[in-house]
Amino acid sequence: MIAYIIRRLILAILTIWAITVLSFVIIQLPPGDYVTSYIASMSASGIGVTEAEAQALRIQYGLDQPIYVQYLKWMGMIAQGRFGMAIEWGRPVMDVIGDRLTLTIVISVAAIVFTWALALPIGIYSAVRRYSIGDYIATLIGFIGLAIPGFMLALIVMYVGFKYFNASIGGLFSAEMADAPWNWAKFVDLLKHLPVVAIVLGIGGTAQMIRIMRSNLLDELRKPYVMTARARGLSEARVIMKYPVRVALNPFISTLGYLFPYVVSGSIIVSMVLSLPTVGPLLLKALIAQDLFLAGTIVLMLGVMTVVGTFISDLLLMWIDPRIRFEKQ
Amino acid sequence: MQSEQKPLLSVRNLKTYFFQDEGTVKAVDGATFDVYPGKTLGIVGESGCGKSVTAQSILRIVDQPGRIVDGEIVLRGADGNDVELTRLHPDSREMRDIRGTEIGLVFQEPMTSFSPVHTVGNQIVEAIRLHCGVNEREARIKAVETLRQVGIPKPERRIDEYAFELSGGLRQRAMIAVALSCNPRLLIADEPTTALDVTTQAQILDLLRQLQEQRGMAIMLITHNLGVIAEMADDVVVMYLGRVVEQGPVDAIFHSPQHPYTRALLRSIPSIESTPRVELPTISGSIPHPYNRPSGCPFYPRCPEFIPGTCDQAEPALRAVSEQQSVSCFLYQSQVSQGQGTKPSEGMA
Numbered sequence: 001m002i003a004y005i006i007r008r009l010i011l012a013i014l015t016i017w018a019i020t021v022l023s024f025v026i027i028q029l030p031p032g033d034y035v036t037s038y039i040a041s042m043s044a045s046g047i048g049v050t051e052a053e054a055q056a057l058r059i060q061y062g063l064d065q066p067i068y069v070q071y072l073k074w075m076g077m078i079a080q081g082r083f084g085m086a087i088e089w090g091r092p093v094m095d096v097i098g099d100r101l102t103l104t105i106v107i108s109v110a111a112i113v114f115t116w117a118l119a120l121p122i123g124i125y126s127a128v129r130r131y132s133i134g135d136y137i138a139t140l141i142g143f144i145g146l147a148i149p150g151f152m153l154a155l156i157v158m159y160v161g162f163k164y165f166n167a168s169i170g171g172l173f174s175a176e177m178a179d180a181p182w183n184w185a186k187f188v189d190l191l192k193h194l195p196v197v198a199i200v201l202g203i204g205g206t207a208q209m210i211r212i213m214r215s216n217l218l219d220e221l222r223k224p225y226v227m228t229a230r231a232r233g234l235s236e237a238r239v240i241m242k243y244p245v246r247v248a249l250n251p252f253i254s255t256l257g258y259l260f261p262y263v264v265s266g267s268i269i270v271s272m273v274l275s276l277p278t279v280g281p282l283l284l285k286a287l288i289a290q291d292l293f294l295a296g297t298i299v300l301m302l303g304v305m306t307v308v309g310t311f312i313s314d315l316l317l318m319w320i321d322p323r324i325r326f327e328k329q
Numbered sequence: 330m331q332s333e334q335k336p337l338l339s340v341r342n343l344k345t346y347f348f349q350d351e352g353t354v355k356a357v358d359g360a361t362f363d364v365y366p367g368k369t370l371g372i373v374g375e376s377g378c379g380k381s382v383t384a385q386s387i388l389r390i391v392d393q394p395g396r397i398v399d400g401e402i403v404l405r406g407a408d409g410n411d412v413e414l415t416r417l418h419p420d421s422r423e424m425r426d427i428r429g430t431e432i433g434l435v436f437q438e439p440m441t442s443f444s445p446v447h448t449v450g451n452q453i454v455e456a457i458r459l460h461c462g463v464n465e466r467e468a469r470i471k472a473v474e475t476l477r478q479v480g481i482p483k484p485e486r487r488i489d490e491y492a493f494e495l496s497g498g499l500r501q502r503a504m505i506a507v508a509l510s511c512n513p514r515l516l517i518a519d520e521p522t523t524a525l526d527v528t529t530q531a532q533i534l535d536l537l538r539q540l541q542e543q544r545g546m547a548i549m550l551i552t553h554n555l556g557v558i559a560e561m562a563d564d565v566v567v568m569y570l571g572r573v574v575e576q577g578p579v580d581a582i583f584h585s586p587q588h589p590y591t592r593a594l595l596r597s598i599p600s601i602e603s604t605p606r607v608e609l610p611t612i613s614g615s616i617p618h619p620y621n622r623p624s625g626c627p628f629y630p631r632c633p634e635f636i637p638g639t640c641d642q643a644e645p646a647l648r649a650v651s652e653q654q655s656v657s658c659f660l661y662q663s664q665v666s667q668g669q670g671t672k673p674s675e676g677m678a
Contacts, residue, residue, distance in 0.1 A: 130393070222392075224441045230390045232456040232507065233429035236420045243444050321446055322491050 001318070001325065008314055012307045019303035020078075024071050027287070027295050033063050034087050034290045061087060061292075074296065084293030088286070093297045097279060101301070103172060104278040106190070108263040110198035115205045116252070123213025124245060127221060130214075138210060145207035150266070154200050154273040161196070171275050172197065197274060201267050209252075216251055220244035246320075253317055257310030261302045335405060336363035337515055337547050338387065343400035345379075345386045345571075352620040356382040356395065358571035361647060364515060369541065369548040371562030371579065373555060373594070377616055379571035380551045384517045387549075388428055389419040404431060407514065430460045433508030437520035439500035443492030449476075449503045450488030453510050460511040475506045478543075480536060498529035502536065509540065516541075519551045534561055555598055559583060567591050570616065570627040573647055577654030587656040589634050626659070634660060 035057045039049045058064045062073060077084055083093035122142075126135045161167045171178070177189045220226070221244050229239045268280035279298055286295035318325050345357040357379040364370045372380050385391045387402055402414040404427065417424040428434075436442040443449060453472040457463065463471065469488070476484035479502040492500055501521060508516060518537065522530035534557065541548055550561055558565055558579065565582040567575040567590065575588040586592045593612045603609075614631040617623055623630050629640035639659050647657040 224436050224438055225444045227385070227390055227392075228434065228436060228442045228504075228507070229444070229452075231388055231428050231434035232452070233425040233427070233459055234455070235425060243447075246446055247444070322448075323445055323493060326491070326494065 004318070005315070008311060012311050015307050016304055019307070020075065020300055021071070023296055023299035023303060024074065025067075027290070027292055027299070028067060030290065032290065033058070034061065034292060035063060037288075037290050061085075063292075070292075074293070078300075083297045086286070086291055086294040088289045088291045088294070093293050096282070096294060097297065097301075100277055100279050100282060103276070104264055104280070105260075107172070107194070107197055107201065107267075107276065107278060108260050110194050111201040111205070111263050111267075112259055114195075114198040115202040115209055118202075119206045119209030120213055120249075120252075123210045124217060124240070126210060126214040127217035128240060130218065135214075142207040142210045145203045148204070149269075150200060150204055151269040151273045153203060154270045157196060157200055158274070172277060197276065200274065201263060201270055204266075205263070212251065213248065216248035217244055220248050250317065250321055253313050253320065256313040256316070258306050260309055261306045264302060334365055337366045337405055338364040338549075339401070339403045340383070340387065341401040341403070343383065343386055343402060344398045345382050345391055345395055346398050347395045349394060354619040355571050355622065356619075357386060359400070360566075360568065360571065360573050362566045362573060362576060364547050364549050365564075366514065366547050367541070367545045368563040369550055369561050371558035371565045372549065372551045372568060373553065373558050373565060374568035375553060375616055377570075377619070378568045380553075380568055381519050382571075383568075384434065384519050384549070384551055387414065387517065388432060388434060389414060389417065389424050390428075404515075406431070426460065429456055429513065430511045431513055432515045432517060433511075433513035435501070435504050435508045435516065435518045435521045437523045439497065439504045439524065440492060442504050443500070445491070445493065448489050448491055449495070449507075453488070453503075453507050456507060456510050472506075472510065475510045476503065479503070479506045479509070479540070480532075481506070497525050498532060501525060501529075501533050505533075505536065505540070509544075512544065513546065515547045515549065517549045517551070520553070521550070522557060523552070523554070530557075537561070555594065567594070570622065572627060572644075573657065574628065575654070575656045575658075576647075577651075581651070581654045585654075587650050587654065587661060588628075588658050589632050589660070590628050593631075593633070626657075636660075 035054050038057070039054060042049050055064070062070060065073075074084065085091070086093045086096045089096050122138050126138045129135055158168075172193045173186065173189050174193075177186050180186050221240075223244070226239060226244050229243050230236070234242075264278070264280055267276075267278065268284055270276075271278045271280040272284075279301075283295060283298045285291075286298065340363070341361050343357050343360045344355070347354040347356055360379065360383055362370065362372075372383065374380050382391060382395065385395075386397055389397075391397065397415050400415065404412045404414055406412055412423075412427070414424070414427070417427075443452060450469065450472055453475065454465065454468045457468040457471050458465065461468070461471070473484045473488055476488060481487050481499055481502050487495070487499070487503070492503070495503060501524075505516075505521075516537075521537070522533050525533060537548060537550075538561065540546070548561075550557070552558060562579045565576060565579050566573050567582070567588065569590050575582065575586065575591045582591060583595065586595055590612075593610070596610045597612060599609055612631055613633075617627070617630065623641065625639075625641040625643055626632070626645050629635045632640065635641075636659055643659075645657045645659045645662060647655050648662055649655045650661050
């Protein structure tokens with residue numbers, strides 16, 4: 001078992017290294033660099049940039065060196081816990097990401113909790129009462145939820161909220177709280193704004209999860225161990241919750257790893273519509289501006305979170321599923 | 330049959346149908362038989378003849394969209410009172426108490442009959458705690474004891490293992506232990522040895538016989554294997570397409586089979602005395618598709634003694650041909666005239 005964990009850990013580290021290379025290469029792929037897009041935006045506003053100035057900028061940010069040198073320098077900085085400057089913002093990357101990352105995690109966790117809390121019971125109901133009216137209704141609503149794009153739902157919710165409830169839905173904080181330092185009032189303010197955001201972000205995933213849970217559970221309900229559990233005289237509810245549901249949850253736990261980055265990247269447009277202070281819109285802007293260090297750091301962080309999440313879900317699976325635990329001995 | 334003793338379980342005209350979009354599958358279509366205390370009833374038939382659904386109907390655990398549409402299942406309780414199982418709600422307290430404490434079930438596939446994520450002990454202790462009203466510790470002691478009784482070595486260690494850690498034979502023993510943990514008076518064994526190799530098969534059958542002697546319980550043994558029936562059963566019920574075609578004591582069935590289907594089944598067993606290099610007789614044709622049952626006697630399309638105009642017109646009823654043996658076939662019914670016997674008879678013998 002220890003060997004299994006160590007093997008997983010080594011694999012995780014190798015994967016993270018591969019992610020750093022890939023994210024660096026991908027960000028470098030578009031023609032030009034930050035200076036090119038800086039010159040473009042400057043000349044768009046009527047200010048010319050001379051060749052000498054451009055060259056000075058390139059040297060200042062190390063953009064004149066070969067790619068592998070740039071990569072090694074970047075890696076060297078990260079190894080020291082520095083993530084470089086967000087060129088466009090003129091501030092260290094960590095300053096720019098800082099709060100946004102925390103808020104992103106809070107929002108994502110809320111969306112995932114909402115998704116699971118809704119999807120698992122409905123999925124279980126749909127499977128156990130297959131082809132009942134309730135199942136058809138859940139399926140219909142599920143497909144509608146799946147078909148509506150998140151940003152569309154966000155717009156509708158904002159419109160309805162504004163028109164009928166005279167409430168501004170956008171953002172995570174009330175206007176007066178946005179720049180306030182963290183305290184209890186600000187936290188409560190966040191809690192008030194969170195549900196709508198979580199629902200808008202989670203609704204598409206919920207529909208998907210209902211379908212997955214339904215089909216997983218239908219597979220398990222057919223297995224003989226369910227019938228033998230019934231033959232022991234257990235109540236129907238206990239039979240279902242203790243045996244097939246438990247087994248059907250395994251795939252959910254194994255997807256835990258990439259759920260978080262999925263929510264973050266899937267929520268970029270919604271975040272912009274609802275003007276949420278998360279990393280999604282920041283990443284988009286950084287990519288457009290070819291802001292190497294900022295974009296690289298965000299992609300790297302998402303990658304690391306995926307790997308860490310997968311590692312955690314591997315451990316969880318090992319804990320709840322003895323078949324995995326014993327296979328690896 | 331054994332008229333001196335009352336049957337423990339009486340099944341009368343049981344009909345369990347599966348209602349599907351494509352049509353109705355009559356998995357069990359008028360099965361009638363008795364199980365006597367301390368005796369073994371063998372139920373034999375090809376795959377798809379409704380043996381397993383009969384067992385599930387008795388326990389009231391037929392899966393959707395299956396439903397018992399007619400018939401009676403009467404269990405004589407330990408206190409002498411009869412319980413009509415078809416009248417109970419499948420998830421009612423009373424029905425759930427009958428499962429486990431009165432009737433135990435052993436399945437064909439011991440691997441998939443255990444939950445893959447719970448220990449064997451967890452599943453035995455659960456049954457004991459549910460029915461015997463004891464605490465966790467006492468239930469565990471009883472579970473170890475039951476595992477020992479079914480011949481599992483080092484039961485205090487095995488109890489914490491998972492089904493996939495046990496060998497096939499031990500797994501089936503553990504399954505029997507689960508079924509027997511609350512001392513049922515009837516054990517339904519649905520193809521208990523089919524998934525096991527031959528030597529293990531013999532051990533499991535020995536174990537069942539030995540447990541039957543110790544506990545005096547009745548066994549309803551479902552199998553397609555006539556060899557197992559010959560070895561284990563006191564009485565035999567032969568089923569074809571959800572109906573009982575013949576029943577009687579094991580000697581009568583093997584030595585003077587009456588129904589053409591029973592005869593054909595027995596002919597198709599390889600024997601050590603048969604002439605070498607002669608093709609083994611088989612039953613011609615195959616089982617009709619469940620949505621496409623023949624009218625009249627379900628066996629007539631494959632029957633060598635098919636009487637045109639009779640067998641394809643009406644369904645024969647189960648009739649006594651001797652004191653202990655009954656057959657549902659027009660060959661043995663004097664009035665073969667039209668429409669006779671569409672209604673299955675009430676009693677046999």
